[in-house]
Amino acid sequence: MNDFSYTQATSAKEATSLLKDQPSAAYLAGGTTLLDLMKANLAEPPQLADINLLPFKGIEQTSDGLRIGAMERMSDVGENALVVQQYPAVSQALLLAASPQLRNMASIGGNILQRTRCGYFRDAAFPCNKRVPGSGCPALEGDHHNLAILGVSERCIANAYPGDLSVALAAFDAVLTLENQKGKQRRVPVTEFYLLPGKTPQKETVLEPGEMIVAATIPSAAHARRSAYLKVRERSSYAYALASAAVGLDVQGGTIRAARVALGGVGAQPWRSREAEKVLTGAPATEATFRAAATAALQGAQPREHNRYKVELAQNTLVRALQQVAAT
Amino acid sequence: METEPQFFETNAAPTVVGQPMNRVDGWAKVTGHAKYSAEYNQLPGLVHAVLVTSPVAKGRVQRIESSAAQKQPGVLAIFTHENLPKLAKTPDAPADKAALNSPMGFMPMTSDQVHYAGQTVAVVVADTLERAQYAASLVKVIIAPEAPVSSYQDPKAQLYVPKSVKGMPGVTKRGDAQAAVQKAPMQLAATYTHATIHHNYMEPGATTAHWEAADRLTIYETTQGVSETQKTVSLMLGLATEQVRVITKYLGGGFGSKAWVWPHTVYAALIAKAVGRPVKLVLTRPQNFTSMGHREEQQQTLRLGATKEGKLLGIVYDKTATTSPWDDYAETNSRIIGMLYHLPAYEATYRLAKSNVMTSTATRAPGDMPGSFAIECSMDDLAAQLGLDPIQLRLLNYADIDSSTGHPWSSKSLKECYARGAELIGWNKRNPKAGATREGKLLVGMGMATGSYPVHNSQGNARVRLYADGRAVVQAGATDLGTGTYTIITQVAADSLGIPPENVRFELGDTVLPSTQWSGGSTAAGRVSSSVYLAVQEVWQKLIKLAVMDKKSPLYGAKSADVAAEKGRLQLKANPGKGEAFGEVMKRASLGDIEGSALGRYGSNYEAPQTTANADPNKKENAAEHSMHAFGAHFCEVHVDPELGTIRISKWVSVIGAGRILNPKTARSQVIGGSTMGIGAALMEQTVRDPHLARYTNASLADYHVPVNADIPEMTVEFIDEHDPYVNAMGVKGIGEISIVGVTAAVANAVFHATGRRLRDLPMTPNKVLAALREPA
Known part of the structure; x- marks a missing residue:
């Protein structure tokens, strides 16, 4: 770990100004991602701006939906009664993630910005286009058994966001509120927040230097109230998803009126599948429909030798999640 | 006696x-x-050493740029192969390796040679840990890389039959096993593969070295053997044995890894002398993956011949494994395969591939743990093919004496273990047909396997x-x-x-x-x-x-x-x-x-009166009158999700006969621990090495999965009341290793019973379950 300065910011303005002249400085919230990266010398910010005192808190009903402050902790949001009742998939995504200790520390904003678990990214001894642009990607012909099959490029096949929350947020049309150094706010849907790797895997989100996440707002909807998050992993807890699905259905008289589908663990970013939603909408809520939706969701998959299984696994995960929601 | x-x-x-x-x-x-070994912080003037390791798996160090690190505040010294004080003895020569009881025939940092990724190439010493870590990150080691061999599976790997493996011949023959198998009415052949796994004890490797006088060294060490550490370190440093004192009051797990003196311990002692201050050196978690050994990846092929009633006639066994560039080390799996059942003919061959990886080492029940997977899955196959109950087949082949030595057992309660285990898990309710039990969408199966572990001298x-x-x-x-x-x-x-x-x-x-x-x-x-x-x-x-x-x-x-x-x-x-x-x-x-x-x-070497006076445990002369082993059986029930590929253990029973049980509470904990570790190896544990760069890609406890509480059901553990008058004065056989032997097979056999598919490639992760279920039953 490098030497760094640490300042506890008491306002957003103070926090953003700390990063003004130091593009590699970093905000520190729960620290569960950043400190790991610093200890491995993968991030070496000369300045840390602690934003834990900033007032980006609260879980409240607004006209746009439920607004969750970026500094809320994962555990608090996951157990919040409004979240549990109105967005079961979001609650489940939070509570199935990480471990209780990490959930108690990690902030919502930090979770949305967590970095990939790709072993080549996490070890500075390896080449990695995401870490050192142009250095290469050994994962292509190496260990990629838990890397992405959707939205990948020849430069990078990492699931840049390895977590769960953003999968559910993407499914239910959540919108992030961002604030820049001038104090100006803008709103970006989660589905547009992450960038595909393409030729620039080092650029992962639309965040501008110094810009921070202030809140996430999830619109209220029938399909969000009837939703679930299913996560498949190699052990029963404290593991990243091999495949996961956040789904919501509004079924009336056996017909699906509205559907939301997003996949985790398989995409270069949280993978909203409008193709699957299209198949589901207006169709009967049957296994055949769910199976067709799953096929559509994985249509564009580009698997490699060791993650080929993810096509079938993601399809089955999605079908199972839809069945579970349909049965509620 | x-x-x-x-x-x-x-x-x-x-x-x-x-x-x-x-x-x-x-x-x-x-x-x-x-107080654990890394907690002796009150030593006067204690300073901290941090390792710099090689990013590449093969090459030669051309240049080390350390001036930036050297200038950092608090930095006392930086050691590389160019200035590391000379050792009196290193394990690089085979004779010295034996004398040192060293786990590796290679001492890193005594030359410019890099043989594996993560090998130590420099050590930085500073007044605080943080300063040492930062300075270490600034040391630039320029290595001319060469193409490594990553494992026995590497197309560049050259397989060879070693002269001997841990004292066992590279090829063992008892009777004409080839002919016995070829002529047998029932013939089965199967190949089993195992990923690399690591011990992953909670407490990392750590050494604190304190020269209390110019000729008196005290080491606080994470070791399973203070006397062995004392002997090895004194020989390597050129000191008399009594000049080195080693202290290990508490250990946070060892599992075989901490049974040896690894290079970092010696560096700490050398460096403490050179800087004139007590030195503490604690391995980081990633460094633990490349500093203290592992269980090697391996492939086992087992061909068996049996009568049409199911009696074994012969086994031809082959093990292929990765070893280091300078050692012929492999776990001796063939031992258990040759003694677990009555076996008239047996042939076992080891094949190794020298690869750019450190030497693998003893890992809980070395040899017997992976060996039991091959023999116990094959026995389950044989039972299924003959339409016999798996326990019935095992009783049919019950070894009344040790086939590998011809000696009677000092005691053996395996039949009681089978009977009690079957009773505890409800074996009689098991549908004999595989793939026939369902609970909703889940496939349910019940399996069992035998375990055994020798009483070492x-x-x-x-x-x-x-x-x-x-x-x-x-x-x-x-x-x-x-x-x-x-x-x-x-x-x-x-x-x-x-x-x-x-x-x-x-x-x-x-x-x-x-x-x-x-x-x-x-x-x-x-x-x-x-x-x-x-x-x-x-x-x-x-x-x-x-x-x-x-x-x-x-x-x-x-x-x-x-x-x-x-x-x-x-x-x-x-x-x-x-x-x-x-x-x-x-x-x-x-x-x-x-x-x-x-x-x-x-142990059996001490049975004959003439050897008791001056018994050497390494002596191979056979003074024994009895064969001494603990035996046991593991039973489990699994639920397999055929669509998601997940396997969850829903019931677990272990019944062990291991002589006198001194404390059933701590003994139960041992068996729970061993079974849990075995379940980890069965379902999730694997260290992945990049096939081209020969460097681990998941060297952390977030990415290397050991079981969590939710993976382990309530476990039932019982011990058979066993009186053994031969093993030792207390009649105790030991339970640390037998607790893991047979565990992976019990799980795989239950998965077979649930799905009708045999998974022979560990760990049985969801991708492999899905692939197996795509195949016809």
Whole structure:
């Protein structure tokens, strides 16, 4: 770990100004991602701006939906009664993630910005286009058994966001509120927040230097109230998803009126599948429909030798999640 | 051995031995008072060493740029192969490797050669850990890389049959196994593969080296053997044995990895001398993956021939594994395959591939753990093919004597283990047909497997000091891996002395104490308990001698041989009413305390009288009259999700026959731990090495998965009451390793029963389950 300065910011303005002249400085919230990266010398910010005192808190009903402050902790949001009742998939995504200790520390904003678990990214001894642009990607012909099959490029096949929350947020049309150094706010849907790797895997989100996440707002909807998050992993807890699905259905008289589908663990970013939603909408809520939706969701998959299984696994995960929601 | 008193003779009804006593070190551990080897921070002037490791797996160090690091505040020194003080001995020559009992025939940083990724290439010393870490990150090691061989599966790998593997020949033949298999009416052949796995103990490898004088070194070390560490370090540094003191009061797990002296321990000692300050060196978690060995990835092919009734006629076995560039090391899986059942003919061959990876090492039940996977899955296959119940097939092939030596067993309770395990899990409710039991969407299966682990030869000393006030201090330079050695030895001493356990203090983990061998190979419980018990007998003999010569004693004039000690009272064997408490004898003799010491011996090598006097545990001469093994059986029920590929264990039963169980509570914990570790190997544990760069891609506890609580059901563990008069004075066989042997097979056999598919590639992760289910049953 490098030497760094640490300042506890008491306002957003103070926090953003700390990063003004130091593009590699970093905000520190729960620290569960950043400190790991610093200890491995993968991030070496000369300045840390602690934003834990900033007032980006609260879980409240607004006209746009439920607004969750970026500094809320994962555990608090996951157990919040409004979240549990109105967005079961979001609650489940939070509570199935990480471990209780990490959930108690990690902030919502930090979770949305967590970095990939790709072993080549996490070890500075390896080449990695995401870490050192142009250095290469050994994962292509190496260990990629838990890397992405959707939205990948020849430069990078990492699931840049390895977590769960953003999968559910993407499914239910959540919108992030961002604030820049001038104090100006803008709103970006989660589905547009992450960038595909393409030729620039080092650029992962639309965040501008110094810009921070202030809140996430999830619109209220029938399909969000009837939703679930299913996560498949190699052990029963404290593991990243091999495949996961956040789904919501509004079924009336056996017909699906509205559907939301997003996949985790398989995409270069949280993978909203409008193709699957299209198949589901207006169709009967049957296994055949769910199976067709799953096929559509994985249509564009580009698997490699060791993650080929993810096509079938993601399809089955999605079908199972839809069945579970349909049965509620 | 006949002259040695046996515990059961003097303790027909033990008081605390065999009771589920709580750990005597429990309070110290949960309150943080137990001092582990990296916690000796009060040493005057303590400084910190941090390793710089190689990013590449093969090459030569061309240049090291360390000037930026050198200039950092607090940096005291930076060592590389160019300035590391010279060692008196290194393990690079085979003869020296043997003398040093070294885990590797290579000492990194004594040349410019890089043989594996993560190999140490420099060590930075600074006044604080943070400064040392930062300076280490600034050291640039320029290596001319060469293409590495990543494993036996690498197309560049060259397989060879070694002359010997851990003392076993590269090829073993008993009868004509090839012919026996070829002619057999029933023939099966299968290949099993195993990923690399790591010990992943909680406590990382750590050394604190303190030169108390120019010729006196004290090392606080994470080791399973303080005496072995003392010997190896003194030889490598050119010191006399007694000039090195090694202390390990508590250990946070070892599993075989900490049974050896690894290079970082030696660096810490060398560097402490060079900088003139005590040095602490703690491996980071990623460094633990490349500094203290692992269980090698391997492939096993087992061909068996049997009669059409299911009796084994012969086995031809082949193991292919990755080894390091300079050693012929592999786990000796062939042992268990050759002795687990009655087997008339056997042939076993090892094939190794020298690869750019450090030498693998002992990992809980080395050899027997992976070997049991091959033999126990194959036996399950045979049962399925013949339409026999898996237990019935095993009973049909039950080994009444050891096929590999021809010797009778010293004791064996395997039939009782099968019967009790079957009863506990409800085996009679199992549908014999595979793939026929469902619970909703889930496939349900029940499986079992046999386990066995040998009683290794070992010996060691212990000392007992009994005070006239009824308290005692007991000492042996053993280590407690966290498994309960402190507790069980306290129990044995208490009963042997006839005093309550709270009056006993057992001290271990220090070379100033009587020397004993390492805690490894499931030997510590049997050896240390026997040594302590025998040391107590010496105390009694001394006191009996005093009493029979003391005119004021009721025992005055009796023959020593006619007097026995019973619960702390010296009395006539023929007339127990005549006698007195030991304190009375000591009081009259003005003795504040009295000491006894003894050498406890363990294993079949010590059976023949001519070898007892000066037994060398490494001697291969066969003095044995008995074959000594613990046996057991694991049973489990699994739920397999055929769409998601997940396997969850829903029931677990282990029944073990391992001689006397000193403490059923700590023993149960051992078996739970071993089974959990085996479940990890069965379902999730694997260290992945990049096939081109030969560097691990998941060297962290977030990405290397060990089981979490939610993966493990309530476990039922029972022990068969087994009396073994041959193994040692206490009749103890040890349970650390048998707890894991057979576990992976029990899980795989249950998965077969659930799905009708045989998974032979560990770990059985969801991708493999899905692939197997795509195949026809």
